[in-house]
Amino acid sequence: MAFIQLEKEGHVAVLTIDRPKALNALNSEVLKELESVIDSIDAGETRCLIITGAGEKSFVAGADIGEMSTLTKVQGEAFGKTGNDVFRKIETLPIPVIAAVNGFALGGGNELAMSCDIRICSENAVFGQPETGLGITPGFGGTQRLARLVSPGMAKQLLYTAKNIKAPEALRIGLVNAVYPPEELMPAAKKLASQIADNAPIAVRACKKAVNEGLEKGMDDAIVLEEKLFGDCFETEDQIGGMKAFLNKEKHAPYQNK
Numbered sequence: 630m631a632f633i634q635l636e637k638e639g640h641v642a643v644l645t646i647d648r649p650k651a652l653n654a655l656n657s658e659v660l661k662e663l664e665s666v667i668d669s670i671d672a673g674e675t676r677c678l679i680i681t682g683a684g685e686k687s688f689v690a691g692a693d694i695g696e697m698s699t700l701t702k703v704q705g706e707a708f709g710k711t712g713n714d715v716f717r718k719i720e721t722l723p724i725p726v727i728a729a730v731n732g733f734a735l736g737g738g739n740e741l742a743m744s745c746d747i748r749i750c751s752e753n754a755v756f757g758q759p760e761t762g763l764g765i766t767p768g769f770g771g772t773q774r775l776a777r778l779v780s781p782g783m784a785k786q787l788l789y790t791a792k793n794i795k796a797p798e799a800l801r802i803g804l805v806n807a808v809y810p811p812e813e814l815m816p817a818a819k820k821l822a823s824q825i826a827d828n829a830p831i832a833v834r835a836c837k838k839a840v841n842e843g844l845e846k847g848m849d850d851a852i853v854l855e856e857k858l859f860g861d862c863f864e865t866e867d868q869i870g871g872m873k874a875f876l877n878k879e880k881h882a883p884y885q886n887k
């Protein structure tokens with residue numbers, strides 16, 4: 630892989646987008662590699678994935694403007710589909726995904742972060758959807774995920790003005806969960822990932838499915854989905870062992886994903 634690195638540490642994997650000459654901007658090649666790496670993740674072995682950008686300045690500075698500059702309408706739509714398909718794979722990956730936003734998260738970069746389950750960032754992070762300033766709309770899910778993550782009014786303000794916001798404002802509007810000094814970001818992401826990986830993987834994966842799929846349903850159907858996923862956890866070794874340990878006032882043994 631020329632642009633993507635994947636490192637595994639126990640049950641946690643760290644995916645780094647590494648295209649320094651363009652502040653990790655996403656061109657077709659980067660998207661292709663990203664899709665291939667996401668497809669390769671074994672959700673049994675890896676229990677939490679962290680996505681970050683190489684270097685100290687940028688998470689991802691957007692889709693590649695040079696590549697987009699000459700696209701036709703048909704090619705533009707196809708480029709949007711390419712990005713959307715990859716980001717949807719990240720969003721629906723069975724395991725939780727944390728975006729460790731270490732700098733610019735603009736356009737496709739913010740859209741990538743929003744396709745993750747949890748976003749944390751460094752103090753130097755900058756977020757925004759600059760697309761209307763370039764004559765386009767966001768094309769990798771930004772109009773949809775931003776309006777679902779922050780208020781519709783705030784999403785529209787960010788989309789219409791194309792103004793960037795800094796980390797404290799991203800925290801205030803709920804786009805990120807926490808802000809850290811740059812050197813503390815990856816340790817914090819790994820600590821969070823370990824806390825997730827320590828819990829029963831079947832239950833964690835069921836929580837992700839319940840929240841993501843439940844949000845697309847009405848409440849009556851959503852709670853039925855939860856009942857089904859709740860029921861699925863019973864009779865697993867991890868449920869039996871986890872509850873037995875609690876009742877015996879013991880610390881549970883490491884969960885086995887069974």
Ligand code: CAA
Nearest residue numbers: 650651652654690691692693694735736737759767768769
């Ligand atoms: N695409 C292509 N190249 C990019 C890029 C992008 N999105 N962002 C940065 N680069 C390149 C620059 O062209 C520059 O290359 P050269 O050294 O060859 O000139 C290099 O990365 C470094 O960038 P700057 O010199 O501009 O660095 P800076 O610190 O002065 O500014 C920045 C940093 C504010 C992030 C600025 O680079 C910038 O505004 N980038 C564009 C951000 C943007 O508009 N992103 C949205 C793209 S549209 C999109 O993503 C659509 C979608 O939804 C699918």
